[in-house]
Amino acid sequence: MQGEQSQLSMTRRDLLRLIGLSAGGAMMYQAMSSLGVAADSPYKGTPVLQGTPRGASVLILGAGLAGMVAAYELRQAGYKVQVLEYNARPGGRNWTLRGGDTYTELGGDTQHCQFDRGLYINPGPWRIPYHHRGLLDYCKKLNVPLEPFVQVNHNAYLHNSDAFGGKPQRYRAVNADYRGYVAELLAKVTQQSKLDAQLTKDDQAQLLESLQRWGALDNHYAYVAGGRTSNRRGYDKEPGGGLSAKPIDSQPLQLHDLLTSKLWSGLADGENYEFQTTLFQAVGGMGRIGEAFGRQLQGVIHYNAKVTAIHQDDHGVAVSYEDARRPGHVQTARADWCICTIPLSILSQIPMNVSAAMTDAISAVPYAASVKIGLQFKRRFWEEDEDIYGGITATSLPINTISYPSSDFNSKGKGVLLGAYAYGLDAYQFTAMSPEERVRQAVEMGNQIHPQYKQEFENGIAVAWHRAPFTLGCFAAWSDDLRAKHYDNLCQIDGRIALAGEHASYLPAWQEGAVTSALDVIARLHQRVLARGAA
Amino acid sequence: MQGEQSQLSMTRRDLLRLIGLSAGGAMMYQAMSSLGVAADSPYKGTPVLQGTPRGASVLILGAGLAGMVAAYELRQAGYKVQVLEYNARPGGRNWTLRGGDTYTELGGDTQHCQFDRGLYINPGPWRIPYHHRGLLDYCKKLNVPLEPFVQVNHNAYLHNSDAFGGKPQRYRAVNADYRGYVAELLAKVTQQSKLDAQLTKDDQAQLLESLQRWGALDNHYAYVAGGRTSNRRGYDKEPGGGLSAKPIDSQPLQLHDLLTSKLWSGLADGENYEFQTTLFQAVGGMGRIGEAFGRQLQGVIHYNAKVTAIHQDDHGVAVSYEDARRPGHVQTARADWCICTIPLSILSQIPMNVSAAMTDAISAVPYAASVKIGLQFKRRFWEEDEDIYGGITATSLPINTISYPSSDFNSKGKGVLLGAYAYGLDAYQFTAMSPEERVRQAVEMGNQIHPQYKQEFENGIAVAWHRAPFTLGCFAAWSDDLRAKHYDNLCQIDGRIALAGEHASYLPAWQEGAVTSALDVIARLHQRVLARGAA
Known part of the structure; x- marks a missing residue:
């Protein structure tokens, strides 16, 4: 088995080398991807929208990241693009x-x-x-x-008002002690042959060796005060230089105190995919990103424009808006197509003639x-x-x-x-x-x-x-049920209107959700434009 | 017990607030230190060497961090300072x-x-x-x-040529899987009442809840492919925006493969005190630090000076040196005192009249x-x-x-x-x-x-x-035995000569070892100078 993997791997590597020698890095990456070295991602690089839109126009609602990515790329592809933005600045929630x-x-x-x-x-x-x-x-x-x-x-600290007398504990100490005790407990039952049903003796030996190193256990597989544990959780007196610089070890917390403190609930955050190093x-x-997009789209974005109605017919889309600073005077912007990135919390209050399924989806998602x-x-x-x-x-x-x-x-x-x-x-x-x-x-x-x-x-x-007047909430709080029922309906192009934004992604709250939803929607819109002709 | 801690803590906090209100931050920190909020450290801030050295001179050998810290502080305190340095630049091992x-x-x-x-x-x-x-x-x-x-x-990767067909594995996958399997195994024995002798039922319940969260276990306390584990180890296809952006979960490695791969040996590095975030x-x-010290000590450091002998008598210290670029012409530098930061690997080859104990120490430590x-x-x-x-x-x-x-x-x-x-x-x-x-x-x-x-x-x-001609090795590789036998002898002031550097610290290889050893030695030297008078 090991031998087979080795051969497979060498073949793969040789193949990559050949590809690398005869082609460039991008090709190499594609090859690495398909061979499983690099992970698959919905983001495939800047979209190249091939084929000309022949004068088609797109009105984009919202100059957050989704709206500005769409505007940036569509303009590049030859579309006539205008953006209406409620705020006096670009970025939306991308904001400093x-x-x-x-x-x-x-x-x-x-x-x-x-x-x-x-x-x-x-x-x-x-x-x-x-x-x-x-x-x-x-x-x-x-x-x-x-x-x-x-x-x-x-x-930094983990802090529970009801634990350790309200005294904050250093993350390093809680982290080292929890891990250490887990390793010690598992090492103990391993030594007591209580894992014989699950693991071979060889695997148990590897497990013990690994737990000792991973958990900073002593030679008897115990998690106790000493150099090894201090080198994780910190010292009572730190090592230094010269005379009188000898370190003094610290005392681990008690397991019972640690478990009842609930401070362990803060230990895994940094292991989550979105918070990893x-x-x-x-x-x-962070606002530097929105500001940079805003500079690219100077003259394209119309600021202080509060959208009040969105209407489509067979010929195009008409959007009513007024000056957010001096409401009352309604103006209309028109285009062949509309990409709307207004948060659902606000969009649900704006009249828009789309399908019942999309309307339901827009109303369904809490923020x-x-x-x-x-x-x-x-x-x-x-x-x-x-x-x-x-x-x-x-x-x-x-x-x-x-x-x-x-x-x-x-x-x-x-x-x-x-x-x-x-x-x-x-x-x-x-x-x-x-x-x-x-x-x-x-x-x-x-x-x-x-x-x-x-x-x-x-x-x-x-x-x-x-x-916040421009969002009325932080981000679309999809549940699995809501997503099963409404997500695809929300993301369909409805006549001449399509939605984009973090709410139209599997990455709610994340800027990448806004970016990838915009890239996804403009690719689909472009196909539709090419299929139907410009008007 | 909990109540007692709470009261204690409030008293402590009230006390700190009072101190904070009536005094400045430094006082607050001292108070925090003594109350156990901040850790104790051998470094107590910039040393204030009180009392005048009345014209005493110090010759420092080596313009690495230890030598330059000593020179910087002693000059500040009123000493006449000169530094001899082998290289043509300041910094020593601090070098870019x-x-x-x-x-x-x-x-x-x-x-x-x-x-x-x-x-x-x-x-x-x-x-x-x-x-x-x-x-x-x-x-x-x-x-x-x-x-x-x-x-x-x-x-980044963990890689073992003999595991997984030589294919590097992402740290996130190995880390999540190892932790997940450890949590699963421990949860299983807990559920099987095999920890009853060690933990109360209440603690076992807390342990199970914590293991589930910490290890990304499913509702049956199993570590299996799914959203929770992919959110640690990564996805086969990552979540994105719009349609067709649904993520595809990844498959954990097999526990047996993971254990035999030894890749777990790379998991704890970032938990060690010196590599923590x-x-x-x-x-x-890093050389910017040495360069900055060098600018401070312009005119004080004599570069390209290769020390060939160090001799002390009742009146002072005489150091022979030659030009490292054109050896042969020996010059002599003299001072009342000498702080020698030359690495032991090189110092052991330079004649110096210090005690047998110090000479033994200098020769004992491998690099x-x-x-x-x-x-x-x-x-x-x-x-x-x-x-x-x-x-x-x-x-x-x-x-x-x-x-x-x-x-x-x-x-x-x-x-x-x-x-x-x-x-x-x-x-x-x-x-x-x-x-x-x-x-x-x-x-x-x-x-x-x-x-x-x-x-x-x-x-x-x-x-x-x-x-490297100026070190002949990377750092002093102390063992516990060597340290017990030689460390204190190495750090004593011997007549008019004292040593400093990472080798004279409990932080071998670390710049902080050099810094704190220098601060320690100048404080002791200054006491001796004050006690004996300038000459």
């Missing part, structure tokens, strides 16, 4: 709040962001996984530099709640006092999350951290408050984890997505 | 090779680095852990910007072997073809390691990766080759993992530390 920015939420509360120069928060998406190839390619194409986003920081952020804020709060502090105390550089502290408090900035590490001066990323019921609770109260509460709660909060706090800003 | 650099190793082989502008390798240290506070503080003080170093990349590198190459090879490629195929951004591939091949650059992510154009970081016997094997042959072999071996290697390779450079 910086000092000097102003934001008015539903209900009329206006916040003026007071962050110092260079500091920011991303109220919307803030992470780019390595496998979001569509988005990464556009970043490369539009020269948007990326830097690592630190998701898991072994020195290497994760990225855009240098200077997830989320609140993000950015807090500026006089100094980066999380780095200076606590050696926390980037990453996330997870807490049972309603703020759910504290995230430390993944930029300007080890720098002097002020910093902005994400003082809350609340979801679910906690998000609704924050949404119900005034912006000022949200910030006040975030400081109050965060102070339970970082006692420096109150002394160092300067100012904050809070975005509750259910009060 | 860039295009245009030239390096001649023992035996006379000279390499001319041909990397394109902006590309580099660090032949020596390349990572800075978040808890190496001394080094981080100097980076801040000297304005050396840092960026994350990606150690664990879930999409957040790890850093200096922007532009570890290591070889690093940098390879320039026409394009960043690891990113473009394989979605690998930074991080490390571990392999059973003698190159041991391939490390992808943690900078300029997603950029166009060429790239340099670390094509080998060999240690132990593998390093000796590479050391025995000519530099050209080392590079050739690294390309040949790496091609087994990345079939693009041969087509894309442009040039390379190889540093074998046992042939």
